[in-house]
Amino acid sequence: MASVALAGTTLVAKAGVARQGRRRSSVNVNAAAYNGAYAEELVATANKIATPGKGILAMDESNATCGKRLESIGLENTVESRQAYRELLVTTPGLGEYISGAILFEETLFQDTRKGTSMVDELNKNGILPGIKVDKGLHPLANSNGESWCAGLDGLDQRCADYYKQGARFAKWRSVVSIPAGPTAIAVRDCAYGLARYAAIAQNAGLVPIVEPEILLDGEHDIDRTLEVAEMTWAETFKYLADNNVLFEGILLKPSMVTPGAEHKKRSTPDEVASYTLKMLRRRVPPAVPGIMFLSGGQSELESTLNLNAMNQSPNPWHVSFSYARALQNSVLKTWKGEEGNVQIAQEALLKRAKANSQAQLGKYDPAGESSEAAKGMFEKGYTY
Template sequence: MDESNATCGKRLASIGLENTEANRQAFRTLLVSAPGLGNYISGAILFEETLYQSTVDGKKIVDVLAEQGIVPGIKTDKGLVPLAGSNDESWCQGLDGLASRSAAYYQQGARFAKWRTVVSIPNGPSALAVKEAAWGLARYAAISQDNGLVPIVEPEILLDGEHGIDTTFEVAQRVWAEVFFNLAENNVLFEGILLKPSMVTPGAECKERATPLQVADYTLKLLKRRVPSAVPGIMFLSGGQSEVEATLNLNAMNQSPNPWHVSFSYARALQNTCLKTWGGRPENVKAAQDALLLRASANSLAQLGKYTGEGESEEAKKGMFVKGYSY
């Protein structure tokens, strides 16, 4: 739930709400106060506004999360900007002042951080973009650990493109190799990070779709080739997959043994039906929270390999890919 104010505005606009602090506060209050959410969710990544915000009832959001047994975290990157000298690619800014900001976030109750950078397959990716992404993630991770925050390392391979699953696999191998090399160069403690990658899937516009078993096979093969077993957790992003698709793929990955805790760190794939159910109406809050709890419990089962997919709504099966998505 770490969408920037601009991205949160896009979410609110989809249900006809204005992008005001009051509306952002109302939606995030709905999310954190869903009864029993802590049974399925262990951490919540917040945007800076939310970390310092109170609920509509006047309770600090970090306190509400703590009561649920949910650890508060913070998005510390400052977003994507064009990368000069590249093939129309981007880099992630936010290293300037990161140490002092991280210390302040820790004081406010955050215990982990997240930094998202992206690589685009249709645009190359160029060696420059891959190096820049890996180096930025590594510097962020080292600075975060130095200030007591567990860094979530998020090298996202965007879904955009017509390429097949083999192309995604090859690009991801290259990106992850660079990321872990740079983490080591920066003396990042692997036991003290979480990896938040995208799953290995075909491009969103590829005519050949992949089954959950294929996604699991390719993704686990990539993990085994590139990720040190010292890394305790792999928290996959959903990246525009439908709610059900993201859950089915996660479940398939947990059908075979591996050295990591393979779990989820979803935004849209947890929030979408919840948001549509709420629609900004106070009388719909309970139904929206029930929709959120349904998704959270489904993914909780999937990270144990026990999800069946029975009784899912049509809304939950709708894809959420947005071409050229930024946040």
């Protein structure tokens, strides 16, 4: 007879007739999800971010990428310029009505505003939970088809502990899968395993992990091929999340919407994108996960909002929402232009986009009154950030 402990329950397995005098052996199988000191807090944090009508502002661009955006409006990429722009975002009055969390770059998490208050305090005053990008970016994956792997696991436990102490309550790790590159099995596996290890480490430090295996928009493939790759990627990701005992109730996902490749000759309607995306999620994502916070991935502001609205026309087992960067900030930058006198109207532009996506999360978005600027695509082939 062998005693097997499984998920807190001891099962006794019959192993045939034992010889007289044979010693009994006990095998302990650790198959329980994380239940450490932060378990209840993780669940509470994830559910707070997944509040009806709210989503995430992704403002975690690296300093280099933030610099490119500042240069697009004629500003030099300096600490002061980045500080001024990110201060504009976090101090927007009333932003917490539509935004429940903001993902920060490390510089911003430890940065003060020009008036001396911390960026973290400004977010908290607005009722917005501070988050932090913890990966160290993409690097060429050896012996692959020109694919990438994501660095950042070394020292992650200590960094997460420091981020929690500074006020962060959730984290983000972005890895990518390229459809034109195959994708190869080794690239998908590396993406999934890295995300799972990060998620386990983040939870042990009190940070809700956002799990983001982005299926890149690059390519000429149709929507069915995207669905196939997305299902394969998420199946692999949840396998490794389970293997690493990650608490599903204490995570959030940041998937790509299921769309055709950006260079495919036929564009999909919002209803088609919603149908394919929800089909993928229902096949792969457990209902224990509180929130699905979509990335925009280079879609226009209008397209990303319309697609999100279409997904919320029927009930879902999760909070289906947004974690947008360019699709929330594009109009803001163009309105601000780096001029102090434009701060208020730039913040109003941010509120307009945040409110539109809040309404889309509730399935109540009306595109009437949207400008032609909001419909302009933002896809960049080979985009890095």
